[in-house]
Amino acid sequence: MKGIIERRSIRKYTDEKISDEKIKEILKAGMYAPSGGNAQPWEFVVVRDKELLNEITKIHPYSHPLKEADCAIIVCGNLEKEKFKDLWIQDCSAATENMLLGAHGLGIGSVWLGLYPEMDRVDGVRKLIKAPENVIPFSIVSLGYPGEERTVVDRYDENNVHYENW
Template sequence: MKGIIERRSIRKYTEEKISDEKIKEILKAGMYAPSGGNAQPWDFVVIKDKKLLTEITKVHSYSHSLKEADCGIIVCGNLKKEKFKDLWIQDCSAATQNILLAAHSLGLGSVWLGLYPEMDRVDGVRDIINAPENIIPFSIISLGYPAEKKSIPDRYDESNIHYEQW
């Protein structure tokens, strides 16, 4: 619970490099996300090249944190792995959340940058990473050591809870 509650969207990073071991742990967390029919319809693209990270900011106007990030992880839906139509969207959401929580647990800052269903972003990122048509870039997680600290709001709200019926 502590990690879930304390995780914040971090968009400013130090210049410290993330070890390959930490990146592997983060990717492992993504791969342990639940998926419909255990299809695991995802693939991940790790980007450390600053030129590519900057290129992505040209097709995603809210992704400027990538310019400071040590790396970005693109979570992609792979339609060839899909068992149930369009369930890849939920599956990739779960993988993205696992990645965010794993990054936080390792002392890293991260932010979820949505791509899908904004097709201009999807197509732009697909072109940048040279992905085939069956690959749908779903989200980008910007990663780095945090250079900012954010407060933790109280988001628990009883008015959002309903029992048995609305």
Template sequence: MKNILNRKSIRRYTNRPVEDELIKQLLRAAMAAPSAVNEQSWEFVVVKDKKILNSITEIHPYAQMLKEASMAIIVCGDENKEVFKGFWVEDCSAAAENILIAAESLGLGAVWVGVYPIEERVKALQNILLLPENIKPLCIVPVGYPGEEKQPVNRYDEEKIHINKW
């Protein structure tokens, strides 16, 4: 609960690189996510190359933090692995959230940057990363050591809770 409730969107990073072992832990966390009929339609592109990170900022107006991030994980879905059409989005969303929570637990900063379903961003990212047509990028998760201090936000709202019926 502590890591879930303390998770925050970090958009500024130090220049310290994220160690490979920590990246592996983030990916292990991602792949521990639940998946519809266990199809595990996710694929992950780890980007450390600054030229590629910077090129993504040119096609995505809300990804400017990639200029500072040590690396990013692009969470993708493989439409060819789908048992039930469209569930790759849910599977990959769960995997992305696990990355964000794991980053918090490891002392890293991360933020969710949406790509799908905005088709021009999907296509542009497919081109930059040389993704096959069946691989759809859901989101970009920039990761690094936090270069800013933020307090977690309490989003709990009793008015959003309905018991038994609306």
């Protein structure tokens, strides 16, 4: 619970490099996400190239953290792996969240940058990473060692909880 509650979206990073081993651990966290029918319809594109990260910022209007990020992981849904129509969306959401939590546990800052269902973002990123048509870029996890501290805010609100019925 501590990791879930203390994880914050980090948009500013230091220059410190993330090791390949830690990137692999973050990817592993994504691959351990629950998946409908255990389809695991995800694919991950690791981007370290600064030029490519900067190109993404021209496509995605809220992706400025990529300018300072050491790395980004683009989470994609592979429709050829899909067992149940459109469950890839939930599966890729779970994988993205697992990677955010995994990064936090390793002391690495991250922020979820949404692509899908904004098709201009999806198509633009798909072209940049040369993904086939059956692969849909879903989200980007921007990664770097935190260059900012974010406070924890109590988000629990009993008004949003209903028991047995509405």
